[in-house]
Amino acid sequence: MSADLRDRLFAALGFLVRWTVYASLLLPAAIVVAASLTPGDILRFPPPGISLRWYRAVWESDLFMNSLGLSFRLAALATLVSLVLGFAAAYAVDRYRFRGLGLVRSFLLSPLLVPTVVLGLGLMQFLVWIGLGQTFLGLLAGHLVITLPYVVRTLSASMVLFDRNLEQAAMSLRAPPLTVLRTITLPLLFPGIISAMVFAFVTSFGNVTLSVFLNYDGEVTLPVQVLSYVEQNYDPLVAAVSSVVILVTVLAIFIADRISGAKSVI
């Protein structure tokens, strides 16, 4: 039957596409890590042997280590601040019904839809104007704008699943509002909070499109450093640096998965 044959072809095609996609998603990162292990001076794949000499080179490179430090500081701060702001906002959006609620929600997520070149130019100009041009604070403000939507989105998703009866039950068991928050709401939202933090962290840590506009005092974040380095050079050093970025990202995602995964069984 031709319909049956078509269906089978269709299924086979789907299978092929799926595994091609999974493979291609992993490919770039895998290549970078493999290439970084080369003992030679030339970036090539597959590498002729295995060595960690380029990782030592990264460790000894002030250029990259300074950027790495900056990226860590920036991502950590952006995560904390956007978590606080985002939690409050997501909580309000989740709990209160008011006119313009939909508008507020869309607004909170809108940075995801603004082209970063546009946001970058605007921020650069505005920061100069208010005297924060080329400062860490300006860079942080920019990163908060792009991490906030991830926090709000992730937290909103876990708040929707939260059973509000639990809070009322706690209240009827003589727990005042702050105790309810501390003993019921926060512990149960914990997996969502961790996911939100990880998303915020990796978003800030890996961002390049906004950061290039907001360098300060010659200090640049690691992705920006990689970008400008790659434009001039093409050697295994940058592969090793990129591998560090990959490691940090994978680690963060893995931790989030462990924590949220174990708890999401409830």
Next chain:
Amino acid sequence: MSAVPIDVESRPGARLLLLLPALALLLLFLVVPMFSVFRTSFFPGTSSMGATGFTLSQYARFFSSTLYNSVLLETVAYGIIVSVGCIVLGFPVGYSLARMPPAKRRLRMILIIVPLTLSLVVVVFGWMVLLGRQGLLNNLLLALGLIEAPRQLLFNRAAVLVVLIQQFLPFMILSIMNVVLQIDPVLEHASTSLRATRLTTFRKVVVPLAAPGIVSGFTLVFVMTVSAFVTPRLIGGARTQMLGGLIFDEVLTTMNWPFGAAMSFILLAVGLGVLALVNMLVVRRITRGLHVR
């Protein structure tokens, strides 16, 4: 007994207090900067420092140049090709993920999320190594005897398209997965029981119901593609010009902010325009009669 209001729902003050910091942040560092870009795009001259006046000359300059016009066209074309490519490749993955038992889905989700969150430069750099003269692909082709000398696989349009699609696929996959998760599988069984083939079920039941997710994925990917500048710069080289790259050069190299601002707004307007068009043409047709919550 104190007079603590017990109905939290009836406290507008608390709501405002909770929302204020986030809203203020976005207002100050998103809305105001966008407005200032908008204003800057109407300055005459090549610098916004101390500039005054109001003119459309920046926009006129853009639209009177055949180079800029063709770059704009090319950018939109990239946007559409990449978005459609992501839908075609992302749908099977998103759909199968949604229909998988959660335990089985978990590892694959990590496969999707890591590339999504991985720094763009790292991904692009990975492709450079892969496609470079000493890269995996050239070595593979050499070993297979398909080519005799390493070829330049970078710096062409096809390479840019492949890399952009790979970059933005995770967004599309997640968007489609989320919407398919909300489609009751019973509907598909019902369709099959009504003698529909898999293909028909897919066309007439799954795709229309998944339309909201497809459209929101399209929106996201399109916006990210038209404003991309790292990928075209590193993978496409000088031969591939996209609007994002031009703005970047105009702002950071030439430092001509008014013209950069005008281009930014053209980018924004074209992006929104295409999206509105897609919404009108596609969403209405597919979701006609559907009540999407």
Next chain:
Amino acid sequence: MNMSAVPARVTKTNTVVSFRGIEKSYGAFQAVAALSLDIRQGELVCLLGPSGCGKTTTLRMLAGFVEPSAGEIWLDEDNVTRVPAYRRDVGIVFQNYALFPHMTVAKNVEYGLVNINMPKAARQARIAEVLRRVELQHLADRYPRALSGGQQQRVALARALALQPKVLLLDEPFSNLDAQLRVRLREELSSLIRGLDMTTLFVTHDQEEALTLADRIVVMNKGAVEQIGTPEEIYDSPQTRFVAEFIGTCSLLEGRVDEGGDFLSERGLRFPVARRPGAATAIIRPEYVRHAAEAPGAPVHRAVVETSEYMGAATRLQLRVGDARLLMDGRYAPGRRPRAGDEIDIVIDPTGVRFVTDGN
């Protein structure tokens, strides 16, 4: 749990809960209108009505989750209208039990005791005591998700009772359980609560639950109280058309009582009643319509059987008498059930005829 000896009820007069002209509106929507109700110590009162009738809102106002728009709520000697939920002596069992998923059974029960700063030793004793009472000592270290629905309900109950509240609130306590379990748990819960002499207010839309459990039933409809009374009063003497139709089954006849003491329905059915003349709406429960042979003397009506529905113990007949329709429950030997189209002679037991005010 002791299920055999339900202690004889001593009528007490001291009021524990008092709703005084309570109202709640959301914008133009009136959720609860002018509700007044006193609940005495040890009394088990049920709020009964269809969904959206305001019963749950009333419960939540007593718990302190919803603030009344007008009126006062008194608990013992205190006006608690504006007292936050966490300072009220009210225990509540939610429809979905709302057990804290991240705490064991014992921790769930301990939660409230910690909040009132009870010393650890006393807490342990209290936990053991209430868990023993609901027969769950052996599950103290389990997490709620590992328990059956019935066990979860008992944990929720134990958690609420541990604080020895002045009043216990139950929100649709049996709706999440299957039919078999429901009946058994109903009996267990009833004997437990009565054994503790616990003042209880519960909400349900299930009339059987209300009739079997409650000392008094408050029937609500569209935010207003239709009738307050004992189960017998509610069933035997419904005051309004809504109560008559919502609880049990009945035939409703519009008409008037004439000077001769006969009720004459608009559709032509006539039978003697004890009521003064005037327009009236009569209700007749199906069990008060009988075969003429069973009650000689009363006026006989010839009826046509329209449908005959076998319900196990009884058979429900829908009859047409002239233009009027009547429901009748009869018991028949196998094979003797009337069938649609049969004609039978019936009488209406005058002691079973009630009159209601027309609610609308």
